[in-house]
Amino acid sequence: MIRITVDGEPVQGRDGQTIAGVLVGAGRTAWRTSQTGDRGVFCGIGVCHDCLVTVNGVEGVRACRREAADGDRVEREVRA
Amino acid sequence: MTHVAILGGGPAGLAAAQGALAAGARVSLLDEGDRLGGQFWRHHERLTDPRLQHAWHRFGRLRGALADGDAQVHVGASVWWAEASADGVRLRATVGDADGDGRTGLEVDADAVVVATGAHDLALPVPGWTLPGVTTAGAAQALAKRDGVAVGRRTVVSGSGPFLLPVAHSLALVGSEVVAVHEASRLPALARGWLPRPWELAGKAEEFLEYAGGLMRHRIPYRTGSAVVRVLGTDRVEGVVVAAVDADWRPIPGTEREVACDAVALGHGFTPRLEAALALGCAIDGDHRGRFVVVDDTQRTSVARVFAAGELTGIAGADAALAEGAVAGFLAAGGAFDDPRLRGPVAARSRTRAFARRLERAHGIRPGWTAWLDDDTIVCRCEAVARRAIVERADVPLRAMRLATRAGLGPCQGRTCGRTVEAIVAEAGGAAASVGFDRRPVLAPVRIGEVAALAETDPPT
Numbered sequence: 001m002i003r004i005t006v007d008g009e010p011v012q013g014r015d016g017q018t019i020a021g022v023l024v025g026a027g028r029t030a031w032r033t034s035q036t037g038d039r040g041v042f043c044g045i046g047v048c049h050d051c052l053v054t055v056n057g058v059e060g061v062r063a064c065r066r067e068a069a070d071g072d073r074v075e076r077e078v079r080a
Numbered sequence: 081m082t083h084v085a086i087l088g089g090g091p092a093g094l095a096a097a098q099g100a101l102a103a104g105a106r107v108s109l110l111d112e113g114d115r116l117g118g119q120f121w122r123h124h125e126r127l128t129d130p131r132l133q134h135a136w137h138r139f140g141r142l143r144g145a146l147a148d149g150d151a152q153v154h155v156g157a158s159v160w161w162a163e164a165s166a167d168g169v170r171l172r173a174t175v176g177d178a179d180g181d182g183r184t185g186l187e188v189d190a191d192a193v194v195v196a197t198g199a200h201d202l203a204l205p206v207p208g209w210t211l212p213g214v215t216t217a218g219a220a221q222a223l224a225k226r227d228g229v230a231v232g233r234r235t236v237v238s239g240s241g242p243f244l245l246p247v248a249h250s251l252a253l254v255g256s257e258v259v260a261v262h263e264a265s266r267l268p269a270l271a272r273g274w275l276p277r278p279w280e281l282a283g284k285a286e287e288f289l290e291y292a293g294g295l296m297r298h299r300i301p302y303r304t305g306s307a308v309v310r311v312l313g314t315d316r317v318e319g320v321v322v323a324a325v326d327a328d329w330r331p332i333p334g335t336e337r338e339v340a341c342d343a344v345a346l347g348h349g350f351t352p353r354l355e356a357a358l359a360l361g362c363a364i365d366g367d368h369r370g371r372f373v374v375v376d377d378t379q380r381t382s383v384a385r386v387f388a389a390g391e392l393t394g395i396a397g398a399d400a401a402l403a404e405g406a407v408a409g410f411l412a413a414g415g416a417f418d419d420p421r422l423r424g425p426v427a428a429r430s431r432t433r434a435f436a437r438r439l440e441r442a443h444g445i446r447p448g449w450t451a452w453l454d455d456d457t458i459v460c461r462c463e464a465v466a467r468r469a470i471v472e473r474a475d476v477p478l479r480a481m482r483l484a485t486r487a488g489l490g491p492c493q494g495r496t497c498g499r500t501v502e503a504i505v506a507e508a509g510g511a512a513a514s515v516g517f518d519r520r521p522v523l524a525p526v527r528i529g530e531v532a533a534l535a536e537t538d539p540p541t
Contacts, residue, residue, distance in 0.1 A: 021227025030212035044219025
């Protein structure tokens with residue numbers, strides 16, 4: 001079991017899951033603000049860039065491609 | 081000793097590595113994923129059910145060949161630059177955590193390269209498809225097979241092609257109710273594609289029956305000649321509109337009905353990932369309906385030292401990728417085409433080429449799908465460009481249209497919308513493009529700092 005935070009809220013996942021896998025497993029479907037509403041995972045394989053999050057202060061990380069690590073701080077990105 | 085670089089660690093790349101090693105070469109294999117296997121072998125031993133994975137033993141043998149041979153395997157390697165010259169091939173990559181800021185640079189110089197970059201889902205736009213809860217069929221499959229999670233509690237699968245069957249089966253195995261699988265092609269097209277010469281389908285038929293059995297066990301209806309034509313909801317998916325479609329995939333008025341669901345998986349086929357092959361200068365054939373790397377019987381492209389294998393040369397699935405990869409790797413290493421060790425892969429390849437034609441006849445995208453778009457349906461998801469803006473500029477050159485509308489200029493660089501934007505332009509009477517959206521000078525996202533660091537250390541050439 002691993003624990004990450006998403007905009008400060010604790011979320012649990014399984015060791016080995018991607019950040020997108022942890023979020024979807026926790027019942028979340030959207031975690032980025034785009035110009036037309038919220039987005040979450042779409043292509044799931046690193047192609048579409050819809051699922052971008054900030055991880056431990058680093059922007060522009062594809063949640064579907066990054067394996068979650070215990071203690072990761074995940075933050076929402078907003079596209080004005 | 082010949083050094084063969086292999087771009088991609090899916091079925092084609094792994095078979096190419098095995099082939100190159102068998103022919104006596106040294107191999108460097110690069111893949112952007114954190115594990116080998118590509119989009120086909122995604123099963124995660126700690127997280128997911130082995131029933132979700134086909135041909136796992138073959139994967140084990142291929143990995144074994146890599147471990148036993150003179151091979152350098154670089155996972156987490158995003159190749160962002162590729163060039164071929166008379167002297168050799170050069171690849172540049174960043175290696176490390178996906179999109180991390182601590183990645184290191186990697187440069188690979190080789191005598192030959194096998195490009196095996198595969199394909200990704202082609203999901204046609206549908207009004208409402210940007211709502212959270214809509215994913216590609218491939219995403220639903222990846223999240224099920226790799227992460228062991230379901231994209232929704234009640235999922236509708238829509239699109240075309242045999243891939244929808246394992247996707248529905250995977251969704252059911254990870255606990256989602258699958259309301260239905262909607263296959264846009266109608267029975268006559270499916271029969272024209274699948275019924276002739278059944279003896280060629282040996283092996284495939286069993287796989288099909290296995291998935292069909294899975295659908296029956298989970299009571300998942302398979303509805304041909306129908307499609308999700310609209311996604312409903314305000315902040316997330318609350319339902320879909322399903323309609324019957326004609327032979328050209330045009331919705332038939334009066335057949336629409338609403339279905340409640342919280343997830344939609346869309347997959348209308350696959351698009352090859354051509355950017356590395358294009359950067360290397362390989363000739364490409366086709367148009368927005370299907371554009372592939374041109375190869376000869378030896379899997380050679382139009383560029384010396386550059387070979388291509390797998391979905392890049394035509395969408396035909398993992399068996400084709402394995403056969404083409406084996407040939408490409410062996411030849412790239414200097415092996416002879418008439419070597420008895422290639423008899424199996426060469427024979428398999430003639431079957432898989434026929435399979436690709438069968439897939440296209442049965443499931444290929446038909447032009448009527450654009451009738452389910454509204455004028456304000458978003459086509460380019462990154463830049464929120466609606467169909468209307470694209471149609472209004474259909475008569476200017478593609479590059480000018482892109483600059484004016486921003487279609488295809490967002491973070492995904494037109495990977496998601498490129499083919500559909502081209503289809504909309506073509507339908508509106510615009511000029512056809514030879515390479516369209518597929519040329520991307522930088523092959524993968526790379527941070528400016530990473531390039532700057534390279535410039536400081538790289539000797540001038």
